[in-house]
Amino acid sequence: MEKIGVVVKSPSIYYYIFRPFRGVEIDVGSFVATEVDGLRVISRITAIRHRNAATDPRLIAQFDDENVIREIKETLGIEDVLYYTEARAVVLGARVGRRILKPQKPVKPLSYVYRIVERELEEFFAPPEDGTYITIGRIRGTNISAKINAEKLVTHHCAILASTGAGKSWLAGVIIERLSLLDIPIIVVDPHGEYSAMSIPLTEEGKAVAEKVRIYVVGKVDTRPVDDAFEKRYGTRRVYTRIGINPRSLPLRTLEKLLDILYGLTDAQKRILEEGWQVATNYGERQPLTTVEELIREVLEGGKHAAPPGYAGEMALRGLEGRLRSLFYTSPIFITRYGEVYQGEPIKLIDPQSFVTTPALHILDISGLDSVDQQLFLAVFLDQIYRVATQRKNLTTFIVIEEAHIFAPSTPNALSKNYVVKIAREGRKFGLGLCLITQRPTKLDQDVVSQAMTQIFKRMINPSDLKYVATVAEHLEDPRPLRTLDETEAMITGISVPVPLLIVVGQRWTHHGGITPRIKREM
Numbered sequence: 383m384e385k386i387g388v389v390v391k392s393p394s395i396y397y398y399i400f401r402p403f404r405g406v407e408i409d410v411g412s413f414v415a416t417e418v419d420g421l422r423v424i425s426r427i428t429a430i431r432h433r434n435a436a437t438d439p440r441l442i443a444q445f446d447d448e449n450v451i452r453e454i455k456e457t458l459g460i461e462d463v464l465y466y467t468e469a470r471a472v473v474l475g476a477r478v479g480r481r482i483l484k485p486q487k488p489v490k491p492l493s494y495v496y497r498i499v500e501r502e503l504e505e506f507f508a509p510p511e512d513g514t515y516i517t518i519g520r521i522r523g524t525n526i527s528a529k530i531n532a533e534k535l536v537t538h539h540c541a542i543l544a545s546t547g548a549g550k551s552w553l554a555g556v557i558i559e560r561l562s563l564l565d566i567p568i569i570v571v572d573p574h575g576e577y578s579a580m581s582i583p584l585t586e587e588g589k590a591v592a593e594k595v596r597i598y599v600v601g602k603v604d605t606r607p608v609d610d611a612f613e614k615r616y617g618t619r620r621v622y623t624r625i626g627i628n629p630r631s632l633p634l635r636t637l638e639k640l641l642d643i644l645y646g647l648t649d650a651q652k653r654i655l656e657e658g659w660q661v662a663t664n665y666g667e668r669q670p671l672t673t674v675e676e677l678i679r680e681v682l683e684g685g686k687h688a689a690p691p692g693y694a695g696e697m698a699l700r701g702l703e704g705r706l707r708s709l710f711y712t713s714p715i716f717i718t719r720y721g722e723v724y725q726g727e728p729i730k731l732i733d734p735q736s737f738v739t740t741p742a743l744h745i746l747d748i749s750g751l752d753s754v755d756q757q758l759f760l761a762v763f764l765d766q767i768y769r770v771a772t773q774r775k776n777l778t779t780f781i782v783i784e785e786a787h788i789f790a791p792s793t794p795n796a797l798s799k800n801y802v803v804k805i806a807r808e809g810r811k812f813g814l815g816l817c818l819i820t821q822r823p824t825k826l827d828q829d830v831v832s833q834a835m836t837q838i839f840k841r842m843i844n845p846s847d848l849k850y851v852a853t854v855a856e857h858l859e860d861p862r863p864l865r866t867l868d869e870t871e872a873m874i875t876g877i878s879v880p881v882p883l884l885i886v887v888g889q890r891w892t893h894h895g896g897i898t899p900r901i902k903r904e905m
């Protein structure tokens with residue numbers, strides 16, 4: 383075992399500082415070994431500093447004149463003599479059988495530091511337990527596969543947190559591709575319409591992924607510009623199913639909140655709505671699809687006894703009627719009658735059952751909707767998914783939500799928030815896993831983030847985001863290195879990896895839709 387340095391400081395059980403021997407080349411990100419209580423402990427170098435003992439305060443006190451400095455440098459030769467390198471190494475742990483132990487004592491100063499060969503690293507990073515693993519890249523600085531436990535990733539929720547353009551959706555695409563070959567239903571909530579590109583394969587594996595893709599365009603929105611751009615880029619027309627919501631499947635609380643936000647509701651109108659909506663939706667899980675007019679008639683009929691007597695009651699009923707009509711006719715996500723078509727395409731009713739039982743890659747393109755309709759759609763959709771999930775005992779379903787801070791913000795006012803929170807808190811029992819992606823970690827609801835047991839970080843620059851990350855990521859001792867990651871790199875922490883993994887994300891098997899535009903210079 384080649385000795386390459388010696389520990390000089392060991393302030394905690396998490397890291398130590400060592401002095402590499404003369405002529406030893408080390409890099410940030412490479413791995414070294416040392417010993418604690420007879421265990422061979424693997425560490426990763428996270429920083430290298432060149433220092434000079436001449437920068438000791440007692441000597442600095444003499445540096446008040448160039449001639450003095452020249453004399454010290456040249457005559458005494460201390461520039462070279464007192465120069466040294468030191469490295470900071472973060473302790474990962476010691477492999478003992480199938481487990482990785484974290485030493486509970488700091489490394490002893492003056493312990494030797496050893497070079498480590500790739501084979502030993504491979505054993506160290508090998509999955510510690512049986513299970514299903516996906517490979518999403520390689521450990522940075524090595525050719526070792528970065529494997530993550532698919533079951534834990536999916537069922538215990540995960541979060542991908544990073545700055546904009548840091549490669550979040552590329553990585554999400556890699557994870558989705560690898561998971562989709564495990565034949566589980568995956569649902570992608572796509573507010574930018576970028577995931578449709580997954581229907582275009584780049585590799586052999588990609589063909590199998592692309593075959594599983596089902597694209598849904600939500601609502602009566604014009605998709606022609608998106609479809610034309612898609613055709614221009616990939617040489618083929620995008621194939622999708624247009625879907626909409628039966629107004630009758632709106633949960634009462636969401637409807638009431640929405641009407642109140644959009645138009646305001648009086649107390650009398652709220653009472654009528656509460657009574658009437660219950661009557662109009664008293665059909666169990668499968669609500670019939672009727673015309674909006676029939677629905678409104680049923681609501682008013684069912685709720686009219688809750689209206690105040692006389693003229694005031696009449697006004698409240700008419701006011702509510704107008705509000706319901708405006709909502710259902712102006713929001714593009716509702717189907718207003720049986721057999722409705724838009725731009726010649728039939729609008730199909732969402733079948734939540736198929737989303738949780740068909741092992742496909744369901745991509746919900748909601749890019750044509752404004753943010754209130756996006757939230758409203760997600761509220762209804764997640765409510766339906768949750769309900770069908772509670773009634774089945776079969777496939778685990780992975781729900782990927784891009785721009786999660788819009789749907790579950792730290793503030794209370796998003797229509798979809800309660801539904802995301804509910805799945806984050808209770809979905810695991812019913813096989814529903816979330817993957818929340820955001821470029822605004824501080825804007826995402828803390829409770830939701832704390833339920834994500836795998837956390838994936840990409841480049842992050844904003845100091846308040848870094849500070850926040852340090853508070854939420856229990857496995858990430860120091861978030862500062864996140865500032866220097868490039869878009870191909872990521873740090874994975876939490877229960878689906880044996881130790882925090884710094885990885886280079888793998889190549890895509892299907893096309894990546896989110897290309898960062900480059901400014902071209904005309905020549």
Ligand SMILES: Nc1ncnc2c1ncn2[C@@H]1O[C@H](COP(=O)(O)OP(=O)(O)OP(=O)(O)O)[C@@H](O)[C@H]1O
Nearest residue numbers: 546547548549550551552821869870887896897898
């Ligand atoms: N692992 C990777 N290998 C090669 N290129 C990558 C990788 N990850 C990302 N990129 C490139 O970096 C750019 C940004 O990636 P991506 O679209 O995933 O970022 P993002 O964080 O999702 O951005 P936004 O916040 O704007 O949605 C893309 O052009 C993509 O091609």
